[in-house]
Amino acid sequence: MVGWVRDLRTEKAARERLTNLHINLNLDVSENAPPPACFAELIEHYRRKELAGTNNERKAYSTKLGYEAYLVNWIVPRWGEYPLGRMENGIAVHVEEWLATLQRSRGTKAKIRNIMSAVCSHAIRYGWMKANPIRAVRQSAKRESIPTPLTAEELQALFAELGPRERTLVLLDVPTGMRRGELLATQWCDIDFQKMTLNIRKSIWQQHLGPVKTEESEKTMPLDEEVIADLLRWRSETPYAHDEDWIFASPRMNGRQPLWPEALMRNHIAPAALRAGITKHLNWHVFRHTFSTLLAENDEDVKTVQSLMRHANSAITMDIYTHAVSSKKRREQSKVVEMILPRERKESFLTIAQGTA
Numbered sequence: 001m002v003g004w005v006r007d008l009r010t011e012k013a014a015r016e017r018l019t020n021l022h023i024n025l026n027l028d029v030s031e032n033a034p035p036p037a038c039f040a041e042l043i044e045h046y047r048r049k050e051l052a053g054t055n056n057e058r059k060a061y062s063t064k065l066g067y068e069a070y071l072v073n074w075i076v077p078r079w080g081e082y083p084l085g086r087m088e089n090g091i092a093v094h095v096e097e098w099l100a101t102l103q104r105s106r107g108t109k110a111k112i113r114n115i116m117s118a119v120c121s122h123a124i125r126y127g128w129m130k131a132n133p134i135r136a137v138r139q140s141a142k143r144e145s146i147p148t149p150l151t152a153e154e155l156q157a158l159f160a161e162l163g164p165r166e167r168t169l170v171l172l173d174v175p176t177g178m179r180r181g182e183l184l185a186t187q188w189c190d191i192d193f194q195k196m197t198l199n200i201r202k203s204i205w206q207q208h209l210g211p212v213k214t215e216e217s218e219k220t221m222p223l224d225e226e227v228i229a230d231l232l233r234w235r236s237e238t239p240y241a242h243d244e245d246w247i248f249a250s251p252r253m254n255g256r257q258p259l260w261p262e263a264l265m266r267n268h269i270a271p272a273a274l275r276a277g278i279t280k281h282l283n284w285h286v287f288r289h290t291f292s293t294l295l296a297e298n299d300e301d302v303k304t305v306q307s308l309m310r311h312a313n314s315a316i317t318m319d320i321y322t323h324a325v326s327s328k329k330r331r332e333q334s335k336v337v338e339m340i341l342p343r344e345r346k347e348s349f350l351t352i353a354q355g356t357a
Contacts, residue, residue, distance in 0.1 A: 035128045039119075040080030041085065043071055046122045060212065062181065062205035068156060070115050074102075079116070080103040087120065088129060092136035099139055109140035111247040148280050157276035158269075167266045169248055170287065176221050177291035180284035181205050182212060184258040189243040195337075196223045207257050 028212045037043040059067070078098060082091070095116065099109045117134035124132060149160070155174065159167055173183050181203035190199045198221045203212045212218050223231075235241045240249035248264075249255035261284060273282050280286070 013203060013306045022036065035126075036084050036123075038080065038084055039082045040076055042123055042128070043080070043119055044117045045126075047071070050118075050122065051133075060181075060203060061208045061210040062203070064255065065205070067110075067115055070112055074112050075116055075119075079311055084123070084128065087123075088131055088133050090133075092133050095134065096137045096139065099137070106140050106142055108249060110139050113139045115139050128149035130350070147283075147286050147289045149286065149293040150278070150280065150282075152294065154276070154278050155290070158273055161275045163268065163272075164234060164237060166264065167274065168230045169264070170269065171227055171230050172247075173284075174291050175224060175227060176200075177288045179203065179212075179288065180261045183284075184246070184248055184261055185209060186247050187243070188235065188241065188245055188247055191223070191228075191247075193228060193232070196228050197221065198223050204258060206262075230248075 022180060027245060033045075036045055047068070051059070051067055051085070079095075095113070099113060102109055102112075117132055117137075120129060120132040120134050123129040155170075158170065162170060169183065172178070172186075173180075176198060178186075178200065182200050185202045185204040186198070186200075190201065191197075200212060200221060204210070223305055231247070234247070238245075238247075239251075240246060240251070240255040246258040247253055248259050250257050250259045265283065270282055273280075
């Protein structure tokens with residue numbers, strides 16, 4: 001991706017953009033090719049080998065698009081002309097200082113660093129670099145704001161406002177923690193109604209079907225009998241009920257493709273949430289975060305939560321536990337308060353709290 005079609009209406013305009021981005025269409029990427037002269041040439045080699053082609057399944061389609069956007073919009077314009085021979089000589093400090101100047105979230109800056117690191121690792125594999133200098137770049141990826149999960153009561157209120165299709169969709173999503181691309185890529189053949197399981201094996205992004213995000217994401221998940229019953233009810237109502245049909249198929253496209261997640265959220269789920277009195281910001285990740293939070297609040301062990309959420313990294317699971325206020329945490333804290341606070345003061349506080357409620 002080098003730009004939008006509306007901005008690059010002629011071949012000349014596209015080639016000028018490529019030149020400005022230091023992208024060489026004629027770059028030799030064969031085994032006998034000479035080493036790249038600058039970081040932009042290394043990036044182009046990386047793109048051809050790691051990101052190009054729909055059959056390259058090392059990365060999900062959505063991941064490839066994300067990488068392309070970061071490379072074109074941030075990394076190449078700033079570091080494209082940097083000589084590859086100088087990359088290992090103290091560049092980490094300069095990259096760190098540059099990231100500090102960007103008016104972007106910590107997560108975005110961490111992604112930029114990680115992509116630069118992946119490109120350098122690519123150079124090491126081809127023998128063009130001995131060490132990865134970007135690994136020395138310090139950049140926190142800690143979230144500046146945490147998605148606010150829905151409570152069990154809010155979910156019940158939401159279900160009461162949703163139509164049959166959207167109710168089934170959300171009911172399938174929340175207890176499985178599926179990402180939106182996995183949810184909408186689900187076909188009836190992925191459900192084993194006898195064993196009450198769901199086989200998560202693919203994802204869809206902008207109607208492009210591909211693999212799931214990570215190897216850990218590809219799993220068979222258990223389904224509760226209530227979820228199974230809801231799915232069976234929806235299957236009896238939808239005209240797209242064959243094994244190979246999408247569970248949430250688009251009527252406008254005569255079932256040939258799934259529904260668009262943005263349209264579902266904007267036109268159906270978000271309005272239902274407002275009718276239910278839910279004022280929290282709602283998006284697809286909130287449902288996934290709600291599942292993980294409810295698991296943590298129910299005092300499920302870390303390994304179980306990691307398995308159900310299909311996290312590749314246990315640190316992500318531990319972050320959920322850090323922020324979840326479980327019933328066990330509340331009970332343990334109450335024991336400490338009872339030990340350090342005289343009974344009469346505690347009763348006085350409860351009286352004040354009830355009076356202001």
